[in-house]
Amino acid sequence: xxxxxxxxxxxxxxxxxxxxxxxxxxxxxxxxxxxxxxxxxxxxxxxxxxxxxxxxxxxxxxxxxxxxxxxxxxxxxxxxxxxxxxxxxxxxxxxxxxxxxxxxxxxxxxxxxxxxxxxxxxxxxxxx
Numbered sequence: 001x002x003x004x005x006x007x008x009x010x011x012x013x014x015x016x017x018x019x020x021x022x023x024x025x026x027x028x029x030x031x032x033x034x035x036x037x038x039x040x041x042x043x044x045x046x047x048x049x050x051x052x053x054x055x056x057x058x059x060x061x062x063x064x065x066x067x068x069x070x071x072x073x074x075x076x077x078x079x080x081x082x083x084x085x086x087x088x089x090x091x092x093x094x095x096x097x098x099x100x101x102x103x104x105x106x107x108x109x110x111x112x113x114x115x116x117x118x119x120x121x122x123x124x125x126x127x128x
Contacts, residue, residue, distance in 0.1 A: 020119060025068040027115050035108035036060055036072040039101050043076065046096050047084070054078045074101055 040060050047054045057078030063071035076085075076097050087093030113123045 021068045024116065024119070025070060028068075028070040028112050031111045031115065032070045032072055032108050033062075035104040035111070036074055039074055039104035042100050042104075043074070043097060046100065054081060054084060057081055 037060065040058055044055045044058050047058070049055055054076075057076055059075050059077060061073040061075060063073055065071040078084075081097070083091065084094050085097050116123055
């Protein structure tokens, strides 16, 4: 007698994922937006204000992701932001942008995972 594997429920699973996708995306927009805004605000508070250009260069740019992806870009666009962050031969570096954005990105990822788990799905080995 040949081995047989019969799988059922795929249509139901497909419908459930289709229903969840727009709801999850809406929740993720809120979660990611909240963390991006927190990163922007902390960055503006942390940057020194001598001419104001460093703080004024901090902007959030919403992006359109593929599928249900949620993308927000935080940009520090001052002409001298990279000199402040990484230093020069005459000035020490001030690690600001990368630690703040990394911390908020990880927190956003964990909050999205919590939301997905609340929907009854399992998330294993979360990485950002």
